[in-house]
Amino acid sequence: MQTNNSVLVTQQIKTWLEQVVIGLNLCPFAKRPYKQKQVKIAISTASDDDTLLQDLLQQFKLLENTPIETTETSVLVVTNHLQDFFDYNDFLNLADALIEQYNWQGVFQIASFHPHYQFAGTTEQDPENLTNKAPYPILHILRESSLDKAVESHPDVDGIPEQNIAKMNQLTKEQITELFGYLKD
Template structure:
């Protein structure tokens, strides 16, 4: 359990200092301050167990409307981004199988995140990099509500890329440190 607390604290710090601190997601501050973000560590080491844990996390969201979003932290597998990216199709299949399409969505964060048609060092990749592979479980209605009250939400990715490109070398080094797994 102690190790889980360390992973959760590191993820919380990344959320506060990177996602919220750099305003990469303008919708994250309110649920964090309201205690509506659930942080959960899975000990899965295979796809079947991780899918079970994902199902349990989504069921927990179904049963607890006070929780707006869950960050499912995956320290024991999917370190390779291509494997992680392949696993996302299984997440989509699970949403479909349990009729959660349109109810929840799964957003992706990974230490080696790389958008299609980019190079690993490209600035835009940093917007979705995290200390650990993660599945971000979001309520679709919360996303829709947030987008409805935000001016030009379709410009968020472009603003984030511009923000990353404007960071100084020192700021990039600090960002990379926050997004890196701790050495043990």
């Protein structure tokens, strides 16, 4: 049973997916599985790395044991841990080690999102960082097979990051406030 807080967090993530990820077409592959209700949104209330790794392992196993037609991808939302972006970034190494430990290389990969996301060589306020900013730290588990199909069907996969940066640079301050209001810390 979901608590009121997890219902609120889930709604915030759905709004972010609908308005930012899908609404701005930052990921041209997100709309189809979302509309078909194949995106699992899971909430982790872990407050330490070990517990979060267990929650992450649970999501990997869920995807491993669930047909892609039912659940294509999982979005693990971290509400009580990894609030510092650099701690989050370090945790990604543990997540990758988990993938290796279970021989899931080539099966799963993680896309990363964080409220304070910052690409190397940028300042925190640079617009291109908005492409990976989310209301909470997120570990988005992707099936490699889904990515392979999506890449095959897209005319310019390599151009997506540049197109997204251009979109972020074209947003007005008002649009940024409306879409990314959760970034006010």
